[in-house]
Amino acid sequence: MKHILTSTLLLLSICCFSQPPEEKGLSAITRHDAVTYIGVLASDSLEGRKGGEPGAVKAAGYLKDMLDSIGVKPWRGKYFQPFTPSRFQGLSGKKLSLCNVLGYIPGKNSDEIVMVGAHYDHLGIRANETNDSIYNGADDNASGVSAVLQIAKAFVASGQKPERTVVFALWDGEEMGLLGSSHFVEEHSSYIPIPLLSPIPIKGYINCDMIGRNKNGDGAHVSVFYSDSKPVFGEWIKSDIERYSLKLTPDFPSLNSSPGGSDHMPFMQKGVPVIFYNTDLHPDYHKPSDEADKINYDKVVDIAKLAFLNLWNMANLESF
Numbered sequence: 001m002k003h004i005l006t007s008t009l010l011l012l013s014i015c016c017f018s019q020p021p022e023e024k025g026l027s028a029i030t031r032h033d034a035v036t037y038i039g040v041l042a043s044d045s046l047e048g049r050k051g052g053e054p055g056a057v058k059a060a061g062y063l064k065d066m067l068d069s070i071g072v073k074p075w076r077g078k079y080f081q082p083f084t085p086s087r088f089q090g091l092s093g094k095k096l097s098l099c100n101v102l103g104y105i106p107g108k109n110s111d112e113i114v115m116v117g118a119h120y121d122h123l124g125i126r127a128n129e130t131n132d133s134i135y136n137g138a139d140d141n142a143s144g145v146s147a148v149l150q151i152a153k154a155f156v157a158s159g160q161k162p163e164r165t166v167v168f169a170l171w172d173g174e175e176m177g178l179l180g181s182s183h184f185v186e187e188h189s190s191y192i193p194i195p196l197l198s199p200i201p202i203k204g205y206i207n208c209d210m211i212g213r214n215k216n217g218d219g220a221h222v223s224v225f226y227s228d229s230k231p232v233f234g235e236w237i238k239s240d241i242e243r244y245s246l247k248l249t250p251d252f253p254s255l256n257s258s259p260g261g262s263d264h265m266p267f268m269q270k271g272v273p274v275i276f277y278n279t280d281l282h283p284d285y286h287k288p289s290d291e292a293d294k295i296n297y298d299k300v301v302d303i304a305k306l307a308f309l310n311l312w313n314m315a316n317l318e319s320f
Contacts, residue, residue, distance in 0.1 A: 021158035021159055021160035022158060022308075022309065022312050024157050024158050024159060025154035025155060025157050025158035025308060025312070026154065026244065026305055026308065026309075027157070028150070028153045028154045028156075028157035029150045029151075029153070029154050029301055029304050029305050029308060030150075030301065031297050031298065031301050033146070033149070033150055033153070034146045034150065034297050034300045034301050034304070035292075035297055037066070037142070037145065037146035037149055037150075038138055038142040038143060038146050038212070038292050038295055038297075038300070039292050040062060041059060041062070041120065041137075041138075041142035041145060041146075042136040042137060042138035042142045042290075042291065042292040043136070043292075044134050044136065045058070046058055046059050046136075047124060047125055047134060048122050048123055048124040048125050048126075048134050048135040048136060048137065049120060049121050049122045049124070049137060050121065050122065050123060050124025050125070050175075051096060051098050051121040051172050051173045051175065051176055051179070052096040052097055052098055053124055055124065056098075056099075056120070056121055056172065057099070059120050059121075060080065060099050060101050060120070060170075060172070063101040063120060063145070063149075063170045064079040064080065064101055066149050067079055067101065067103035067149070067152060067168065068103075070103075070149065070152050070153050070156055071156045072103035072104060072105055072152050072155075072156065072168060073103060073104055073105065073106065074102070074103060074104075075102035075103060075104050075167060079101055079102060079103060080099050080100070080101060080102075081099065081100040081101070081102055081183075081184065081187075082097065082098070082099045083098055083099070083100070083179075083180075083183045083187075084096060084097055084098070085098065085173065085176075085179045085183065096173075096176075098121075098172040098173045098179060098180060098183075099172050100169060100170065100171055100172055100180045100183065100184060101120070101169075101170040101172075102167060102168070102169050102170070102184075103152065103167070103168045104165055104166060104167045104168065105152075105155055105156070105161075105162060105165065105166045106161070106165050107161065107162045107163055107164040107165040107166065107315065108161055108162070108163050108164075109163055109164055109165075110165055110200075111196070111200060111201075112164045112165065112200065112201055112203050113164060113165040113166070113167050113200055113201070113202055113203065114164050114165075114166055114167070114202070114203050114204045114205070114311060114314040114315050115166070115167040115168075115169055115202060115204070115205045115206070115267075116147075116148055116151050116166075116167075116168060116169070116205070116206040116207075116208070116307060116311050117148060117168070117169035117170070117171055117181065117205065117206070117207055117208070117263055118141055118144030118145045118147065118148045118169075118170060118171065118207065118208040118209060118263070119141050119144070119145075119170070119171040119172070119173075119174030119175070119180065119181070119209065119262075119263055120141065120142075120145045120170045120171065120172065121171070121172050121173055121174055121175055121176075121180075122135055122136070122137030122140060122141070122175060123135035123137065123175060123286060128288065130288055130289075132288040132289070133288065134288060135286070135287070135288050135290070136288070136290060136291055136292070137290055138212065138290050138291050138292040138294065138295055139210050139211075139212045139213050139279075139282070139284070139285075139290050139294070139295060140209070140210050140285065140286070140290055141174070141208075141209050141210060142292070143208075143210060143211045143212030143295060143300050144207075144208035144209045144210065144211055144277075145170055145208075146300060146304070147208040147211060147277075147300065147303060147304035147307055148168055148169070148170060148208060149168075150301075150304045150308070151168065151304060151307060151308045151311060152168045154308045155308075155311075155312075155315075158312075162312075162315035162316055163315060163316045163317075163318075164203060164314070164315045164316070165200075166311065166315050169181070169184065171184070171263050174209075174262065174263055178261065178262070178263055178265060178266060180263070181263035181264075181265075181266045181267070182266045184266075185266040185267060185269075185270055186266075188200075188202070189270065202267065202270075202272045203272075203273070203314060204272065204273045204274070204275075204311075204314040204320075205264060205267040205272050205273070205274045205275075206274070206275045206276075206277070206307050206310055206311055206314075207262055207263050207264035207267075207274065207275070207276045207277065208277050208303070208304075208307060209262040209263065209276070209277070209278055210278050210279060210280075210281075210285075211277050211278065211279050211299070211300055211303045211304075212279065212295040212296055212297070212299060212300045213279050213280075213282045213284075213294065213295070213296060214279070214282075214296055214299070215279060215280045215282070218249070219247070219296055219298070219299060220247050220248055220249040220299070221248075221249055221250075221251070221279065221280070222248050222249070222250050222251075222277060222278070222279055222299070222303055223250070223251055223252075223253055223277075223278045223279065223280055224237055224250045224251070224252055224275065224276070224277060225252070225253055225254070225255045225257075225264075225274075225275070225276040225278070226252070226255070226273075226274065226275045226276070227255065227268070227273040227274050227275075228254075228255070229273060230273045230320070232320055233273070233275055233310065234252055236309070236310055236313055237250060237306065237310070238250075240306055240309045240310075241306065244305065244309070246302045246305060246306055247298065247299075247302055248299070248302050248303065248306060255268065255274070255276070262276060262278070264276045275307070275310055277303050277306075277307055279299065279303075
């Protein structure tokens with residue numbers, strides 16, 4: 001009996017150690033955490049997370065705490081990247097104070113980075129014809145933010161240092177014109193760390209914006225936009241959906257048809273290969289009725305898993 005028990009424990013130990021690191025990461029992406037993250041971000045206490053307003057400041061603090069607790073490092077020593085957009089002023093005439101939230105996992109090769117991002121700002125509080133004046137933005141874009149946090153958690157849970165440095169970005173000011181992502185891209189393009197002679201190249205960027213609703217009642221539908229120069233992205237997506245039995249049915253519209261623009265655009269304009277996940281517009285878009293109880297959490301989880309696998313490839317394949 002003792003011999004049988006020892007053999008069983010040895011077999012279980014071998015199975016645990018033989019699990020590929022990306023599968024360890026996948027197991028860390030959960031429905032429970034999606035519900036928690038979206039519930040906090042889309043709560044009335046954050047007052048619609050309008051850029052420059054107290055609710056967005058509170059949201060940024062929450063996101064900083066989450067990245068810290070997950071175990072990713074602050075980007076260039078700080079989780080906050082404050083900025084004041086020169087081309088935008090509030091109604092008072094004062095310049096806005098906005099803030100991206102950034103963390104990273106250092107790669108074996110620190111001379112290249114890959115990124116995943118989502119905007120955390122929304123529309124704040126507005127007078128309207130309903131009794132609800134808080135635009136909580138559960139789908140737009142607490143859903144995407146939840147995916148970025150879960151992907152960060154998955155990389156840590158994998159237990160493997162990536163080949164390339166991985167940056168996790170939560171953008172401010174998207175609703176005002178992609179301000180946060182534009183600031184990052186421009187600032188990064190001019191930042192040359194010692195002893196390098198040029199900026200660190202961004203090898204790929206994944207954007208998650210509004211990934212939690214169903215188009216025409218289809219719980220599996222997701223639109224995936226990706227750079228024409230990288231057909232391999234489509235191959236990854238189809239292969240991983242099948243391999244991991246993800247309940248997703250993607251279509252692949254042209255990036256030129258992406259609705260309304262999102263934070264992938266500043267990267268795309270700099271020639272960075274991009275993937276953009278979106279589940280399309282819905283009747284609650286930019287309305288107070290975009291609430292957490294309308295989110296398809298199983299879909300959010302599967303999209304987060306798929307985006308994690310995409311980013312895993314970007315971070316670890318020698319070339320793509």
